[in-house]
Amino acid sequence: MQPVAEDYTIVIPGNWNLAILNPDWIARTLFQAEGVEAQITIVAGTTSLRYRHNQVIIAPNANRVLFSTSELSAENLAAAEAAAERILEQLPVTPVSGVGINFGYRQDQIPENVADIFNAADVAALAARDLAITRLSVTRTIRYDERDLRLRLTQTEDNSLRVHLNYHKAVGSSEEARQAIHQKVAAYLAHGEGILRDIYGLELEADE
């Protein structure tokens, strides 16, 4: 199982003021730096801006702010967590409605025990009618640490495995959101990978 860096995110939905979240403010207030790198992202034909300082990326939108890292490491994840906390501290009256701490993985071969999970009662019946399933997901919503852990296993079109962990918490204020993030990323990473290892036999591959 290999980690997917783009899936390691902190997501804070809310009504964000993009006039505040400009490059100057992000550089000086959020990253306490002289400047930030800017990037244009194109997703399904839609463009948006995101900013990077060192290895931490912030993608501000009007309805959510997303933090990620360009290179996975404990240090970078901690820096992303700190930046997410800082934006909530600096903009305490922003209406925010939730927090998501996310991790993602892929594995080329689907282990037999996980394949059994995908082999639901309707699979054979659909195949008998010549209806091919091209993508199959199973999601478990688990209560953990006063929030929902949404664990999603997906069998992709090329018959590989994708795993997504979404630690989701609904919040009513910036301070509540900050507390929901504080010192959680590393803890949830260890928790989530423990579940994948102990329940599904999915372990991180050693670096080559």
Add this chain to the structure above:
Amino acid sequence: MTDSKKRMRTDDTASADRVIDVAIIERDESAPSSRNPRRERMGGEVRVSAVATNSVTIYYDAADVERRKTIYRLNRQRRGSKE
């Protein structure tokens, strides 16, 4: 907690079809008018324009197709206006 909050998705990924590095240049108070913005070629395919309005506009020129498209307008506080 409302039902809408319970249903709120927070599982976004940072993946993108394409990522282009750009540079944001400081707005120049003495720059030409917005009809004739100052441009700089960045990375061979992205131009960033500082215009003499209270905004920064980024123009994107696709490498293979010479098309110019304003893709983002960022309102910025007029420098020094509240200082």
